[in-house]
Amino acid sequence: MRTTRGGRAVGTLAAAALLAAALGVPARPEQSVTLFVTSERTDTVSVYRGVVPDLKPVAAIKVGREPHNLAISPDGRWVATSDRRSGEVSVIDTRTLTEAARLKLGRQTHDVAFTSGSRTLFVGHETETFVGVVEIGTWQVKAPLRLGRAQHDLSISADDRELWFTVTNRPYKPGDPRVGVVELATGAVTLIDTGANAHDVTLSPDGKLAWVTNSGFVHQPDPRVDLIDVAGRRPIGSITVGKYPFHSPKRGRDGNLVPSTAGEMWFSDHGLQSVMAVSLSERRVVATVPVGVEPYHIAATADGTLFVANHTSHTVTIVDGPRRAVLGTLRVPPRPHGLAVLVDAPR
Numbered sequence: 288m289r290t291t292r293g294g295r296a297v298g299t300l301a302a303a304a305l306l307a308a309a310l311g312v313p314a315r316p317e318q319s320v321t322l323f324v325t326s327e328r329t330d331t332v333s334v335y336r337g338v339v340p341d342l343k344p345v346a347a348i349k350v351g352r353e354p355h356n357l358a359i360s361p362d363g364r365w366v367a368t369s370d371r372r373s374g375e376v377s378v379i380d381t382r383t384l385t386e387a388a389r390l391k392l393g394r395q396t397h398d399v400a401f402t403s404g405s406r407t408l409f410v411g412h413e414t415e416t417f418v419g420v421v422e423i424g425t426w427q428v429k430a431p432l433r434l435g436r437a438q439h440d441l442s443i444s445a446d447d448r449e450l451w452f453t454v455t456n457r458p459y460k461p462g463d464p465r466v467g468v469v470e471l472a473t474g475a476v477t478l479i480d481t482g483a484n485a486h487d488v489t490l491s492p493d494g495k496l497a498w499v500t501n502s503g504f505v506h507q508p509d510p511r512v513d514l515i516d517v518a519g520r521r522p523i524g525s526i527t528v529g530k531y532p533f534h535s536p537k538r539g540r541d542g543n544l545v546p547s548t549a550g551e552m553w554f555s556d557h558g559l560q561s562v563m564a565v566s567l568s569e570r571r572v573v574a575t576v577p578v579g580v581e582p583y584h585i586a587a588t589a590d591g592t593l594f595v596a597n598h599t600s601h602t603v604t605i606v607d608g609p610r611r612a613v614l615g616t617l618r619v620p621p622r623p624h625g626l627a628v629l630v631d632a633p634r
């Protein structure tokens with residue numbers, strides 16, 4: 288379970304370093320992180336810590352059945368995972384690295400998202416038509432958000448006013464809207480039909496656009512990514528991203544360190560077994576970095592270090608985003624899916 292850096296990766300790093308120097312990219316400072324990774328096969332969340340890329344295992348926390356997505360509170364105090372098969376949510380204390388609470392909500396819990404003030408946790412369900420609402424600290428389950436649709440993935444706005452969601456538990460049919468947004472102050476729900484299935488929805492760093500990947504079914508890859516104007520609640524176009532784009536880092540779920548001024552979004556791609564950088568100004572792929580087999584979620588730090596969960600390779604790839612290079616590969620327990628990263632305070 289240690290980070291490896293083969294000759295090929297080091298060669299890539301050397302080339303990337305030369306390119307970075309030519310482009311005036313500043314040298315990467317040492318950064319200590321704590322990384323949380325779910326294992327769907329062992330029903331655990333594994334914890335790794337160290338200076339990037341040399342992370343070491345420090346804990347394996349038992350949670351509910353088939354832990355899936357992870358969210359980290361913006362204050363760094365809590366990590367939540369959806370225990371998909373037991374219909375629960377486990378909350379981990381990041382100070383003690385123990386399970387602080389396990390809550391029974393509804394069938395097939397899937398995505399989790401914290402508000403920016405770290406006061407509320409939202410929990411989506413693939414087979415329920417409501418989103419669970421949990422008060423942080425007391426772990427009281429509040430009145431749910433009634434959406435009238437089952438949900439797959441969630442995305443919360445930076446001002447905590449809106450919760451966006453996708454629906455992917457059935458094949459798309461024309462006229463069946465697969466993207467929704469609920470106004471949290473009123474509970475009003477707006478459904479948006481992009482003309483495609485919809486898998487994950489991620490708000491752009493500046494919050495002005497919603498980027499929607501499609502399909503959600505492994506046997507039906509779709510390279511289309513739809514763009515929705517957040518204020519106008521309307522689709523404004525689509526672009527092609529790789530072969531099968533899946534997930535992108537977002538606030539309140541995989542990490543909280545995607546700056547609002549970021550000029551790129553990164554997407555995992557099942558079909559290409561890679562991660563891709565998409566320029567927000569040009570709306571096109573500008574870089575592709577190979578990772579493992581079936582890459583799912585990506586967590587990011589503020590300086591652009593990416594951690595990619597490779598479901599079938601049973602690894603996490605560590606990527607230097609600005610330099611487009613693999614820093615190392617971390618062997619993890621089988622079937623990693625969700626992950627979250629916490630940048631540690633200087634010691």
